[in-house]
Amino acid sequence: MISLFRKIRQKLLKENRITQYLAYAIGEIFLVVIGILIALQINTWNQQRIENDEELEILFGLKEEFENNLEEINFSIIINSKVTEDCLQLTQLIRSNSIENNPELVDELLVRVGTFNSFDAQTGVASEIVNSGKLNLLRNDALRTQIVNWLTLLVDQEEDILFRSDNYTMNLMPFLMERFPLANGELTKKLPYDKKDYLKTYPEKSPFKTQLVEADYLEFENQIWHHKHNNDYVSVNELNIKDFINITLKMIEGELNRKK
Known part of the structure; x- marks a missing residue:
């Protein structure tokens, strides 16, 4: 093709047809420019297609990750709400001077107030797109901000979890x-994650008895209150995290629906 164009230009020059030569040269330049623009447009379309595919992959990954986190946060909320209820029940026994009269129940409650849960979020996809610079592949500005805030939110909740522990x-x-005699709690202990009963417990009660004097009751109540107080902070954080996850899932699903 280039050889053909060259022959045409040479023929026009030999025939001294300058005007036609210039017109042809301009037309040739125009065709080259059009070809370049078409090539650039094709390259742009290909790049957009690649980015669309990557965004779709990220959205599906985020959806699965946040759905798993929603399941885990619901589990954690249930466990920690039971800890609060157990603290309240134990406080009632302390205030009614019924500790010695309900040794089995006290043993059980002392174990249960210690079976609190710490929500451990999955952040693989979210962290990867932030750290790798792929966050900009998400076209929804609000969703990009949501993902960054998600990672910050998890860091903030760690302080309350550690303080409680x-x-x-x-x-x-x-x-x-x-x-x-805390070993008595072994007779009723059931860990939330021990779904196949792997746990081995003591077969009989401890031979030792509860040793509480009158001055201990106030401190006992305060200790249980403080534990409940710390657990309450964690529980409220988890409820806020659940709301955050639900909002994020709606945003992700909205983007996926838009791409159908």
Whole structure:
């Protein structure tokens, strides 16, 4: 094709047809420019198609991840709400001076207040798209902001989770270990994740008895209240996280529906 164009130009020059030569040269340039523009447009379409496919893959990955997180947060909310209920029931026993009269129930409650749960979110897809710079593949500005806020939200909740755990380990447990035969809780202990009954427990009660003096009751109530107080912060955070997950899922599903 290039050889043909060259021959035509040479023929026009030999015949001294300058005007036609210039017109032809301009036309040739125009055709080259059009070809370049078409090639660029095709390349743009291909790039957009690739980005659309990548965005779709990311959206499906985020959807699955947030659906798994919704299931896990619902489980955690149920477990931690039971801890709050157990703390309230234990407080009623303390205030009514019924600790010694209900040893089996107290043993069970002391185990249950310690079976709190920590929501461990899946963040593989969200972290990967943020850290790899693929976040811009999401065309929805609000969804991009939501993903960044999601990772920040999880960091913020860690403080309350750690505070609850540290308080339980360093304050409540030492108090209980000096005054209660905690091994009795083994007779009723059931861990939420032990769905196949792998757990092996003690077959009989401890021979030791509860050792509470009158001055211990106020501290006992305060220790249980403090544990409940810390657990309440975690529980409220989890309810807020659940709302956040539901909103995010709606945004993701909206984008997927738009692409159908």
